[in-house]
Amino acid sequence: MTNNRPRICLVTPGLLPVPATQGGAIETLMTSLIEENELHNRLELTVVTTFDGTSRNLTGHIRNTRFIWVPRASSWYKAAFRLVRGIRRRIFHSESQLPGTYYAKALQALKGHDFDAVIMEGGPVDAPTAFIRRFGNRLWYHLHFTPENDFTSRGYSTVLSVSDFASKAWIQHCSGSSPTVITVRNGIDTSKFTKTISSAERNRIRQSLGFSPDDFVIMYCGRIIPVKGVLELLHAVERISDPNIKLLIVGSSNFGPSERTDYTDAVTAAISRLGRRVAATGFVPNDQVYRYSHIADAQVVPSLWEESAGLVGVEGMAAGLPLIVTHSGGLTEYVPQECSIVVERGEHMIASLAKAIMTLYHDAALRDRMAQEGPRHAAMYSTGRMYGRFVDVCRANI
The missing domain is CATH 3.40.50.2000 (Glycogen Phosphorylase B;)
Structure with missing residues (x-):
């Protein structure tokens, strides 16, 4: 921790931007955390999000959160990514290296940064291998849905869940690792x-x-x-x-x-x-x-x-x-x-x-x-x- 403030990085799913100018349940909740941190400054907060000009314009007054903007992948980048991922799958027989170009660019943008915890806000329940190698037991998952079928999850040391019901469902259906599962209920700007x-x-x-x-x-x-x-x-x-x-x-x-x-x-x-x-x-x-x-x-x-x-x-x-x-x-x-x-x-x-x-x-x-x-x-x-x-x-x- 720096100055007694946890160094926390939130990684959005990459579909919609933060601040939440286009809506989105996860993105709106992340925006609320940013706004509260602006008031109380108890976290050294970093947010990785897909680039959006309107959202970026809204961050001019924000002093207590650092934003890392991930640009949309070009056609050639997508093609190169698919080629490299296909080769890695044949060699390493792994499906969880990186699930898409957004996460590849996000990981590249995080090079040189250090955090106490990197929290995947939604996204892959099976942690991408490249993120595990980079962050080890500092990689967390924020569960925003209720698992209803069995699944495998490896690589997350801590899971934050939005309800006790979802926490129990994760424990019931998850195989693989056994992370600490903690309920942190959502909130609204009343x-x-x-x-x-x-x-x-x-x-x-x-x-x-x-x-x-x-x-x-x-x-x-x-x-x-x-x-x-x-x-x-x-x-x-x-x-x-x-x-x-x-x-x-x-x-x-x-x-x-x-x-x-x-x-x-x-x-x-x-x-x-x-x-x-x-x-x-x-x-x-x-x-x-x-x-x-x-x-x-x-x-x-x-x-x-x-x-x-x-x-x-x-x-x-x-x-x-x-x-x-x-x-x-x-x-x-x-x-x-x-x-x-x-x-x-x-x-x-x-x-x-x-x-x-x-x-x-x-x-x-x-x-x-x-x-x-x-x-x-x-x-x-x-x-x-x-x-x-x-x-x-x-x-x-x-």
Whole structure:
């Protein structure tokens, strides 16, 4: 450690930049750590990220984090990389030398730098051999998903997991090495979601979406992909005959501009069937989501897979929204029963979602209790708390 501050290097997955100008769950969390470190300066922090001009422009005021920008690989570089990797595989019979050009360039950029820990933020669960040789037992992994199948992992001395549920899943499914697995729960900037809007703005936004002041609006916020259960939620709304119950969908198929997929086509068809009962915004930057949270009456998180964490639920709690969530992985670890109705996944999920929506619709007292409890529970998952826990774990394990 330098000046009693751990020297920590975070290596992004390389798909999206940090600071998170294009969204991305991992990238947004890394941005939060950077912002908290700017305030408290408890880490000597370095971030390796793919180059993006907009993101780089946002780093001018950042003094307590060093950024290492990795440019996109040229065509000739990609070709040379594939050739060299193919030769190494034949000679060493290894699949984990380097998984792609981004990691090759990142490792090259880290030459000459020294750290107490290098943390792979997502990316390959089996540590790249070249990184193991370079950093040894200082190589860590930050687990942002829930393993559901058996896998092999070698080379990481410590695994940071975003929930106890994901930690247990890693231990259950991982073969190879036996790293220390520690839970460091995610956090959000609660101030982004506790912001309020005026009644006039609320009505204006509702009107722009085709909703009236008296409609009961439920909100979905997240990616439009199969595991998020958007179609199931649409089918649940279709089951409800009351025309005053409306659905607001905030998000896109990707973290930025939407990409057309078979699933988005199916979602679009379901929206068309429901007509004016559904409005979809497309991608909304995280710091603008609160405007839509405050025109909604409740939020639904209908995940079909085992969520590693539940930040979208925490965002809803911070905004004072009653929640309906599925019994999914770490989601219920973040969102307590005081703030939510929990729905089981499975063949009866659509009917259960519809029933839960109607329960909230008819029970104003229940909605009020959840709305009051939400901000108090959300405060437990602030970025400040996440950063403090992250720093303490780094100090204790380097």
